[in-house]
Amino acid sequence: MKLMIVDDSNIIRSRISRIMVDARLPPIEIVGYASNGAEAVALFIATRPEIVTMDLTMPEMDGVECTTLLVESDPTARILIVSALSDKATAIEALKNGANGFLYKPFTDDELVNALLELIKE
Numbered sequence: 001m002k003l004m005i006v007d008d009s010n011i012i013r014s015r016i017s018r019i020m021v022d023a024r025l026p027p028i029e030i031v032g033y034a035s036n037g038a039e040a041v042a043l044f045i046a047t048r049p050e051i052v053t054m055d056l057t058m059p060e061m062d063g064v065e066c067t068t069l070l071v072e073s074d075p076t077a078r079i080l081i082v083s084a085l086s087d088k089a090t091a092i093e094a095l096k097n098g099a100n101g102f103l104y105k106p107f108t109d110d111e112l113v114n115a116l117l118e119l120i121k122e
Contacts, residue, residue: 002049037061071098
């Protein structure tokens with residue numbers, strides 16, 4: 001299973017990648033990191049991950065627009081929004097545009113593992 005991590009925070013990208021070795025998760029290969037939506041679209045097309053963690057608030061292209069483009073490119077992609085954004089309307093818009101789940105920052109390791117397991121089994 002391939003994963004792409006999209007977040008403008010290097011700290012969050014590193015944290016998510018560290019959790020991927022959790023024994024509760026199936027083998028997951030991180031195929032790339034993007035710090036904005038524009039990078040994410042190009043990387044997604046090049047690597048074709050099955051799973052994406054997506055921040056909502058990023059420079060150049062936000063997570064809502066990026067989610068829409070990724071789902072248009074591959075409707076089977078599983079996208080987990082990982083955001084501190086408290087604006088529920090934006091989160092709902094991302095879900096309507098094809099995201100499959102939502103996890104609020106800050107999150108615990110267990111919360112991320114459980115959210116990814118839910119995403120994988122859908």
